[in-house]
Amino acid sequence: MADQCMLGWILATLFVLFAIYCLVIKKKERGTKKDLLGSRRESVNCTATTNEECISGNVSDADVIIVGAGVAGAALAHTLGKDGRRVRVIERDLTEPDRIVGELLQPGGYLKLIELGLEDCVEKIDAQKVFGYALFKDGKHTRLSYPLEKFHSDVAGRSFHNGRFIQSMREKAVSLPNVHLEQGTVTSLLEEKGTIRGVQYKTKDGQELTAFAPLTIVCDGCFSNLRRSLCNPKVDxxxxxxxxxxxxxxxxxxxxxxxxxxxxxxxxxxxxxxxxxxxxxxxxxxxxxxxxxxxxxxxxxxxxxxxxxxxxxxxxxxxxxxxxxxxxxxxxMPAAPYPTPGALLMGDAFNMRHPLTGGGMTVALSDIVVLRNLLRPLRDLNDSPTLCKYLESFYTLRKPVASTINTLAGALYKVFCASPDEARKEMRQACFDYLSLGGVFSEGPVSLLSGLNPRPLSLVAHFFAVAIYGVGRLLLPFPSPKRIWIGARLISGASGIIFPIIRSEGVRQMFFPATVPAYYRSPPVM
The missing domain is CATH 3.30.9.100 (D-Amino Acid Oxidase; Chain A, domain 2)
Incomplete structure (x- = not known):
């Protein structure tokens, strides 16, 4: 009995000592945490963010800095944040944008939105489903429907107010605890021995700050003032x-x-x-x-x-x-990057095409999917030269989608414009009549336009099929020397439209990407 009492006293004493120990340690941890927070407030510059959080202005507290929070920047921030990256986004103006373009998302772009987990961003903004195009000429019209039979019923194009869509994506991005969005104007990239280390920017209050990260991605739009050091900007x-x-x-x-x-x-x-x-x-x-x-x-x-x-x-x-x-x-503007350690261009800052076909957002979202897949195997982004060499594959892997949409936009715009030239008139009429035939004659071009079938060879085949169809219209039922001459000029004009665009996109990367060494580049061991 005495032994049992003694054992009880020992256990009770140990329990009390353990409880006291826990209380003391917890109190010390609280004090240490408070001291650390206090010392951090004293040692870093802080800027206000949209959710009034405090962010360091002079230390590397992010894995990735994104300049710009438009369609590309906001979608990229959410994508990298969802993969566990610490992302810092610096946007010049956080009010709702008011643009007259960037309002039509093709079905191919919507599929990329689903792949990125952002499809709910087109909900609650009164977005409208788009199922195809209606083409009008000289009082006649033809309806061109997207080939959506193989997809879920929700898959279609979407049209909306650009600003509402961007704000929805910004809200989605900052809902992640590791994504920080702040207002500021990036004035320059910070370079050290050929490597981009971060950015210098002005806050809304005019305060000059710097931010550092292993990777800086510039997504500051078509009027970018940072791209000159990262690409050869031939803007038309x-x-x-x-x-x-x-x-x-x-x-x-x-x-x-x-x-x-x-x-x-x-x-x-x-x-x-x-x-x-x-x-x-x-x-x-x-x-x-x-x-x-x-x-x-x-x-x-x-x-x-x-x-x-x-x-x-x-x-x-x-x-x-x-x-x-x-x-x-x-x-x-064709994509002509200078591979730069520590930096990357995305969105309209990197590559633009005529907005006639509404393909810009599809290209941007497709690029984000490619970049996400390349970065996923990497835990550490600090070896900038090695990372830069590896990310050269990004420029090749993006080409099939980007070059198809870019080439189609440029070629269609030139074909659709009126011209006093007889050959150009015939090409324009041939394009309208070819698409009006229906079946594969309309489904093929529309699948290219929609981003559902981004195949460069298919694009070239349909483009010259239109030209040959136009020549056939000229030569039937009875050819004449004048019609033969116009037909020859039609083929020549079609070549003059599409081949310069293909050349600017890069013939090898567009049609034979597997022959580019960067296509096979494997993730570096870091």
Whole structure:
């Protein structure tokens, strides 16, 4: 009995000592944590973020810095954050963007959105499903539907307000605890011995700060002021878009994008909400009629309005009278990167194409999928030269999708523009008639346009099939010397349209990527 009492006292004493020990240690840990937090506040510069968190301004507290939080930047931040990376995003303006482009996401882009886990970003923003295109010319029209039979019923194109979509993706990105978004203007990249170590930026309050990370990804859009040190920016501006919003009207073909082959160039229309239609009038060249003097309104009423379908005519005139007319240059720029240790370009800062086909977001999201898959095997990003060598494969692996969409956009724009040249007129008419044939003649080109079948060889085959079809129309039923000559010029003109675009994209990377050594580059051991 005494032994049992003694054992009980010993166990009770040990329990009390253990409890006291735990209380003392916990108190010490609290004090240590408090001291560490206090010392960190004293040793780092802090800037305000959108959720009022404190972020270091002078130490490397991130794995990746992303410059810009547009479509590419926000989607990339969420993607890398979901993979466990510490991501810091610096965006010039965190208010909702108000753009007249970047409002139509092709089905191929929507599939990439699903692959990245971002499909819910098109919900609750009044996005509209798009099932294809309606093509209008000289009072006739043909409907071109996306080949979606093999996909889930939810898979389709989406059209929406660009700003709502971006804000939705930003919110999704910052919902991850390891993604930090702050407002600031990046003024320069910080370089040390040929390697980008981070960025220098100004906060909203004008404070100059620096941020460091093993990898800096520049996604600051088409007007990027940082890309010159990372690529060879050969920017071309073939035309400008004049944008308006039409209200209280219905398009002739519901849930379809509309392309009117007008004179001098195409006119686009598509829904961006349940009550609004985006209208984009293309004007060739870099000079547009003055809005302030009334020249633009006169041009839209006298030149553009008579070419529109009657269903939207009154709404178009009302939008012109309302006066909310905006313009934007249409830029194209082939990807010509300088592989730079510690840095990478993405989105419109890296590669642009004419927005006629609405392929920009599809290319950006596809690029993010490629980059994510390349970075996933890597735990450490600090060996910048080795990482740079490995990421050269990114430029090759992205080519099939990017080059197909880029080439199609440039070629279609040139074909769809009006021209006094007889051969170009025939090519334009042949394209409309070819697509009107239906079956494989429309399904093939539309699958390329939608990003569902990004195959460069298929693109070239259909493009020259249109040209040959045009020659056949000229030579039947009875060829004449004049028609033979126009047919020869048609083939020559088609070659002159597509081959320069292919050359700028890179013939080897576009058609034979497996012959590029970087295609087989394996993840480095770090």
């Amino acid at each position: 501006v073939p035309s400008c878009f004049v944008g308006m919003i039409l209200e209280n009207c219905q398009l002739p073909c519901a849930n379809h994008g509309h392309v009117i082959l007008g004179d001098p160039s195409p006119i686009l229309m598509y829904p961006i909400s349940s009550t609004e239609i985006r209208c984009l009038v293309d004007i060739p060249g870099q000079k547009v009629p003055s809005i302030s003097s009334g020249e633009m309104a006169k041009y839209l009423k006298t030149v553009v309005a008579p070419q529109l379908p009657p269903e939207v005519y009154d709404a178009f005139l009302a939008a012109v009278d309302k006066g909310n007319i905006r313009t934007m240059p249409n830029r194209s």
